[in-house]
Amino acid sequence: MRRTFASIACIGLMTVLGAGCATSGTSQPKQASTNAPATITYWSTGGDDDTRIFQKAADLYHQSHPNVTIKVQTLTWDDSYAKLLAAATSRTGPDIVSGGLTWMIQFGRRGGMVDLRKFGIESLKPQAHPQMWKSAASPDGSVYGIPIDMSTELFYYRTDLLAKANVTPPKTWDELTTAITKLKAAGVKKPFSIDWGNLDWIGYFNFLYQAGGSFYTPDCKPALHTPQAKRALEFWISLYEKHGAPTANITGENALDTGTAMTYSGNWIGNTIPSAKPKLKGKWAVTTLPAGPASSAAFIGGRSIGVTAFSKYAAQSADFIKFLYTDQAIDAMIGVAKGRAVPYIPPRPDSVTKADFPPGQAAAVTQSLKTGMPAPGCPGWDEAAPDVAKQLQSAILGKSDSATALTKAAKIMETNAA
Amino acid sequence: MATVSMGRMRRTRSWLRRNAVSYVMLLPFAGLFAGFLIWPLANSLYLSFTDFDGVSPPKLTGLENFRRLFAEDDRFRHALSNTGTYVAATVVLGTLLSLGLALAFRGSSWSHRVMRTIFFLPSVTSTIAIMLIWKWIFDPNDFGLANTVIRWFGHSTAIEWLATPGLSVPILVLMAVWGGMGYGMVIFVAGLNSIPEEYYEAARIDGASTWQQFRRITLPLLRPVTTYVVVTSLIAAFQIFEAVYIVFRTNANTIGGVLDSGLMIVPYLYDIGFTHFQLGYASAIAWVLFVIIFVISLVNLRIGRAFKEL
Incomplete structure (x- = not known):
């Protein structure tokens, strides 16, 4: 009897291990007409407001494609990457996903996303922001995701505090440091802070590109060994060490509200300040980031959208993604965003001015998007980025010198690209 | 020989009479235990010897x-x-x-x-x-x-x-x-x-x-x-x-x-x-x-x- 039980247990264990070995089989998506009946699930990374914006487009699409129903669901930024990976591992879950601009490349190169070129998605390329499209597409030409919105980093300042110190909004790095010095001399205790990208690679990104450097060469080799990269890092470090920028993360609107004179922040705080910080009314303004020695490039953020490799409705999903670039969809989405006072900047530069901006911000956003650059779309970047940030932190916090930090960061990028 | 066999059958039947109900009642727990603990554990042990990236099929990499x-x-x-x-x-x-x-x-x-x-x-x-x-x-x-x-x-x-x-x-x-x-x-x-x-x-x-x-x-x-x-x-x-x-x-x-x-x-x-x-x-x-x-x-x-x- 005992022997029989032992045999059954062994067979059971072997079956279990065999099943384990069979993890992640691949299946090909079925091709179908864009009008064929489908119930599509769309996981949208962001907040509930974003979900409502995209659901509006989905409802419009349903009107012209009555057989296709699209349900948009929210994934928070914190959990999204892990949930998308879990979905890709189990090969169940959403048909459409949207997330960080370069995420689709990382999932796509492992077989988790559909190459949208087979559905003629490249017809949208001329309409999109060229650099955004380049970053969302893979260097090998595959298009696993395309941009669906944009955001950018801007320079917010307290007009009353700058006037008190007789300072005009700085246009260059030198003017920025001079302004900080003058503000301190005028008794402003908190002259400057960084919100978006504080102690993170996004913060460094602005200075790197403004100094004429970049994270990667055009063929995706790490490019942090350059004098420009070192100069950018040293200037960034000086803002913390010499000029007193706080290392803690203080949101831009809170910084301005609690007496910080100037802050680097995302364009979205322009929509938040009027309702969240009414005391700041008439006391703040916004412009583009101060330019560096080579350019005034600022970081452009945004999300990309793609179709999962396990979707049964790849054709319909790709068709919906194309629909998101139409005037009809963009107008509807901007309408929802305006109603909720949230920023939604469409992925088409020719439609940016339609978006809802607080007074004075439209010109700054348009200019910033014109000269800005998005995250690098090189393989392994999303995995490397957090570890690159740790190396940059070690230089800022005095644990290593800038050259060593950049060498280690480049090594991390190289390892993750493999 | 036949006597030995008969004896064993009788013992088995008697064991079943005494224990079968208990084991059947344990089955739901045993199923859940195997499915949600033993299987993931065995799978994770196997995966620790592979280069599994979550999406592509895993390849054995030894130690x-x-x-x-x-x-x-x-x-x-x-x-x-x-x-x-x-x-x-x-x-x-x-x-x-x-x-x-x-x-x-x-x-x-x-x-x-x-x-x-x-x-x-x-x-x-x-x-x-x-x-x-x-x-x-x-x-x-x-x-x-x-x-x-x-x-x-x-x-x-x-x-x-x-x-x-x-x-x-x-x-x-x-x-x-x-x-x-x-x-x-x-x-x-x-x-x-x-x-x-x-x-x-x-x-x-x-x-x-x-x-x-x-x-x-x-x-x-x-x-x-x-x-x-x-x-x-x-x-x-x-x-x-x-x-x-x-x-x-x-x-x-x-x-x-x-x-x-x-x-x-x-x-x-x-x-x-x-x-x-x-x-x-x-x-x-x-x-x-x-x-x-x-x-x-x-x-x-x-x-x-x-x-x-x-």
Whole structure:
């Protein structure tokens, strides 16, 4: 009897291990007409407001494609990457996903996303922001995701505090440091802070590109060994060490509200300040980031959208993604965003001015998007980025010198690209 | 031969009559146990020897993941060192404070019951909710409670609590000890109340001081309870995750706080598996963590037994 039980247990264990070995089989998506009946699930990374914006487009699409129903669901930024990976591992879950601009490349190169070129998605390329499209597409030409919105980093300042110190909004790095010095001399205790990208690679990104450097060469080799990269890092470090920028993360609107004179922040705080910080009314303004020695490039953020490799409705999903670039969809989405006072900047530069901006911000956003650059779309970047940030932190916090930090960061990028 | 066979059949039938119902009733549990514990464990052991990235089919790589873990991975060593410091501080402080609370509030009076309930509350509250409150307490923005409190005492400069590497582990220890001492207290109270009062009476008659009673009666008789509290808090401390994931997270893909100062083994495992697409390597880390906890718990139990035999 005992022997029989032992045999059954062994067979059971072997079956279990065999099943384990069979993890992640691949299946090909079925091709179908864009009008064929489908119930599509769309996981949208962001907040509930974003979900409502995209659901509006989905409802419009349903009107012209009555057989296709699209349900948009929210994934928070914190959990999204892990949930998308879990979905890709189990090969169940959403048909459409949207997330960080370069995420689709990382999932796509492992077989988790559909190459949208087979559905003629490249017809949208001329309409999109060229650099955004380049970053969302893979260097090998595959298009696993395309941009669906944009955001950018801007320079917010307290007009009353700058006037008190007789300072005009700085246009260059030198003017920025001079302004900080003058503000301190005028008794402003908190002259400057960084919100978006504080102690993170996004913060460094602005200075790197403004100094004429970049994270990667055009063929995706790490490019942090350059004098420009070192100069950018040293200037960034000086803002913390010499000029007193706080290392803690203080949101831009809170910084301005609690007496910080100037802050680097995302364009979205322009929509938040009027309702969240009414005391700041008439006391703040916004412009583009101060330019560096080579350019005034600022970081452009945004999300990309793609179709999962396990979707049964790849054709319909790709068709919906194309629909998101139409005037009809963009107008509807901007309408929802305006109603909720949230920023939604469409992925088409020719439609940016339609978006809802607080007074004075439209010109700054348009200019910033014109000269800005998005995250690098090189393989392994999303995995490397957090570890690159740790190396940059070690230089800022005095644990290593800038050259060593950049060498280690480049090594991390190289390892993750493999 | 036929007689032997008949005998065996009879025994089998009799065994079935006595036990079949019990085994059938165990089946739902056994199924769930196999499906949700044995299978994932076996799968993760298998994956620890592969390069599984979560999407493409896994390829066997032998002991490569374990070699890399011990020979090349500085972040793992850093996480291990942070975890060691955190575990030692949490277990020692947590056990001492739990015992202190139990001694202070062991009675059956109304006030003692209320105090025990208050200290036990964190154990029955959602961990996520508690961590979000801690995050708010240490927030550097104007609404951060810790900075508001130090301002009341005249400290005008805000402290960058979560952006100061030297404060990360102490903050994690504080959160863990505060959250766990109520649970330890309840266990110790049960242990204290099971010690017969006659021992103390006899000791008092013999002229023993309070400290001598505590040292010679309470502590030795609490040894099994202390071992239980130490082993369970040790296992829980090694598995710290939520505090690091929620309080020290700055953006979607960054875990461990500034300079990885709050990085522990389980958050590192999660980071490697779910943001670096290295689920095979993450499985290897999980098994190393299992071995560490197993060995330390075993040592702890042995020490407890050795003391008992003294």
